[in-house]
Amino acid sequence: MxxxxxxxxxxxTALEQSTLQAVVSCSPSEILLLTGYWPVMGTSLAxxxxxxxxxxxxxxxxxxxxxxxxxxxxxxxxxxxLERLSQPTEALLEPLRKLxxxxxxxxxxxxxxxxxATQAASYQSMHHFRGTLADxxxxxxxxxxxxxxxxxxxxxxxxxxxxxxxxxHAQANLAAIGFAVAQRSLRxxxxxxxxxxxxxxxxxxxAHQGFQRGRGYFFCMSGPNSTKAAxxxxxxxxxxxxxxxxxxIHANTVxxxxxxxxxxxxxxxxxTKQQKTMQAAIHQAREAALVTIAPGxxxxxxxxAARDVLQSHGFGDAFKHATGHGVGFAAANPQALPRxxxxxxxxxxxxxxxxxxxxxxxxxxxGMRHCxxxxxTDTGALVLTEFP
Numbered sequence: 001m002x003x004x005x006x007x008x009x010x011x012x013t014a015l016e017q018s019t020l021q022a023v024v025s026c027s028p029s030e031i032l033l034l035t036g037y038w039p040v041m042g043t044s045l046a047x048x049x050x051x052x053x054x055x056x057x058x059x060x061x062x063x064x065x066x067x068x069x070x071x072x073x074x075x076x077x078x079x080x081x082l083e084r085l086s087q088p089t090e091a092l093l094e095p096l097r098k099l100x101x102x103x104x105x106x107x108x109x110x111x112x113x114x115x116x117a118t119q120a121a122s123y124q125s126m127h128h129f130r131g132t133l134a135d136x137x138x139x140x141x142x143x144x145x146x147x148x149x150x151x152x153x154x155x156x157x158x159x160x161x162x163x164x165x166x167x168x169h170a171q172a173n174l175a176a177i178g179f180a181v182a183q184r185s186l187r188x189x190x191x192x193x194x195x196x197x198x199x200x201x202x203x204x205x206x207a208h209q210g211f212q213r214g215r216g217y218f219f220c221m222s223g224p225n226s227t228k229a230a231x232x233x234x235x236x237x238x239x240x241x242x243x244x245x246x247x248x249i250h251a252n253t254v255x256x257x258x259x260x261x262x263x264x265x266x267x268x269x270x271x272t273k274q275q276k277t278m279q280a281a282i283h284q285a286r287e288a289a290l291v292t293i294a295p296g297x298x299x300x301x302x303x304x305a306a307r308d309v310l311q312s313h314g315f316g317d318a319f320k321h322a323t324g325h326g327v328g329f330a331a332a333n334p335q336a337l338p339r340x341x342x343x344x345x346x347x348x349x350x351x352x353x354x355x356x357x358x359x360x361x362x363x364x365x366x367g368m369r370h371c372x373x374x375x376x377t378d379t380g381a382l383v384l385t386e387f388p
Contacts, residue, residue, distance in 0.1 A: 003036050003054060003071050006161040014152050015050045020111040022049040022103065023149050024137055026129045027113055028122040029257065029329045030153055031056060037070035038213070038257030042126035043079050043088045045096065045133075046072075049103045057095050065212055069256060075099065088127060089136045097140040106141045111149025120259060120330035157329050158337035159351040165375050167258040168328050168353055169384045170210050172373055175253045175260050176387040178203035178216055182249045183388070186266055188241055192220040195249075196236045203253065211255030222247045226265070226367040230320040230359070233332065243269045246366030252331035259331040261355045262385050263371035278360050278368050281313035285358035286370055289323060289340075293374065293381035299338040299346040306358045307342070315360045324355040327373050352376045353384070 011034060015023065024047050025031055031046040032038040035056050044066075045057045054072040063076050077095050079088045100106055112133055119126070129136070134146045160168070181202040185195050199218040207214030219234030222241050226248040234250040241247060250263045265282075267275055289306040303323040310319045322344075326336030338346040338354055352375070359369035375382040 004161050004163045007033070007036075007164065008052070008054065010159065010161070011048055011156060012050075012052050014156055015048070018111070018152060019109050020050065020147070020149065020152075021105045021108045021144070022047055022100075023111045023153070024133070025112060025149075025153070026133055027117070027119055028126070029120050029157070030113065032257040033153070033157055033329060035070050035072040037066045037072065038122055040065065040123050042122060042128065045092055047096075047099055047103065047105075049105055051103065053103055055099055055103075057092060057099065069212055087132075089129065089132050092136060093139055096136065100137075100141045100144075105144070107143040109145045109147045110137060110141070111147050111152060112137065113150055113153060114146075114148040115150045117150075118330060118333040118335060120254070120257070120333075122257065154337060158326055159349055160328055160353050160375070161351065164258065164328065165351070165353060165384075167255065168260065168373065168375075171214075171253055171255040171258050172260050172262070172384045174203070174206050174209060174214070174255070175216065175251055175262055175385070177206050178218055178251060178253070179249065179262070179264055179387060182218070182264070183266065186241065186247055186268060188243050188268055190241050191238050192222055192225065192236045192241070193238050195220040195241070195247075199249070199251075207253070207255070214253070214255040216251060216253040219250045220247065221250070221367070223366060224364075227361050227363055227365070229367045229369065230361040232334075241268060244272070246275065246368060248367060248369060250369075250371070254331070257329065259327060259329065260373050260385070261327045261331045261357075261371060262373065263357060263369045264388070265368040265370060274365065275368075277313065278315070278362075281310055281315055282358050282360060282368055282370050284313075285309040286356060286372070289356045289358065290374070290381045290383070293348060293376055295348055295350045295376060295378060297348045299340045299344040299348060300342055302348070302356075303340045303342055303344065306356070310358060310360065318360045318362050319358065320361055321357075321359065324357055324374075326353065327355050328353045348376045350376055350378050
């Protein structure tokens with residue numbers, strides 16, 4: 001697949017407006033951003049130069065996948081052989097040195113990630129270079145100056161191209177199949193883990209439609225466990241579903257590095273008056289947030305739109321987290337721009353993709369949340385998860 005021309009232009013423009021000769025990254029999410037390839041084990045290294053050259057040094061056994069997803073220059077290497085037991089940094093040194101020489105990036109500032117960050121998992125195990133990446137670049141080009149590219153990369157990650165939004169949308173459409181199964185799977189007497197397993201199995205059958213690599217993580221939280229979903233992550237337990245339960249199904253699905261973050265809430269049986277009131281309040285909060293979304297609007301204004309509605313219904317204290325955060329190159333990253341938080345300094349721009357997740361959590365009653373993935377466009381909000 002060819003490099004996304006709009007993404008290439010955005011990165012190149014950012015470099016031209018900086019003092020950097022190049023950006024070097026080993027983060028799978030950042031390599032996807034820079035090159036269109038989502039590494040597997042985290043032992044690839046990307047270089048995007050000020051001249052517009054895009055290169056990835058890739059383990060030999062990942063070359064087949066890399067060739068089908070990116071038209072960047074691919075340079076194979078062997079992290080380890082039967083003749084040599086070494087760290088990836090040792091094996092990367094010579095190909096990186098040759099690459100930087102060929103790009104004439106042997107002096108001046110080179111940017112890389114230096115601050116803390118949340119990284120989406122690309123495989124069951126991932127290599128983390130940590131501080132050795134800066135040492136590797138210095139060894140390959142002793143005269144360069146290592147500087148932080150974190151602000152540049154964070155901003156580039158926030159603004160998606162139409163192609164990238166299309167990939168996220170395609171992944172959301174596959175996730176919808178899992179949620180259709182969820183509605184049929186919920187039954188009194190089933191365990192949460194049985195429900196989650198059924199949904200994940202159904203999603204696994206379609207996860208690769210249009211993607212080289214796909215995976216879905218679905219979580220079922222019922223009754224008192226749905227209240228606990230206000231925490232930082234979803235967790236399925238073995239609780240047996242009961243009549244009248246509030247049941248929350250949360251999903252993070254991924255295709256070739258493009259993530260979704262979706263939640264739907266169901267009720268087993270006829271809703272009580274209180275449950276209906278909660279449902280109505282969340283629906284109104286969602287609508288209030290969506291109509292607020294537009295380029296130039298502050299992120300905290302979107303949060304306030306949803307929060308004010310829930311407050312007016314008496315659920316202000318029960319909305320225990322922010323209204324949303326950036327989604328796309330990762331799922332659960334509360335620091336991804338834009339942060340739809342009461343204290344956020346962020347401002348919405350066309351191309352930003354994020355979740356909108358108004359919620360109510362009441363001890364002894366349960367938790368409800370409706371989480372959509374949304375893109376900010378020139379004309380307002382585009383919901384990428386427009387399904388029940």
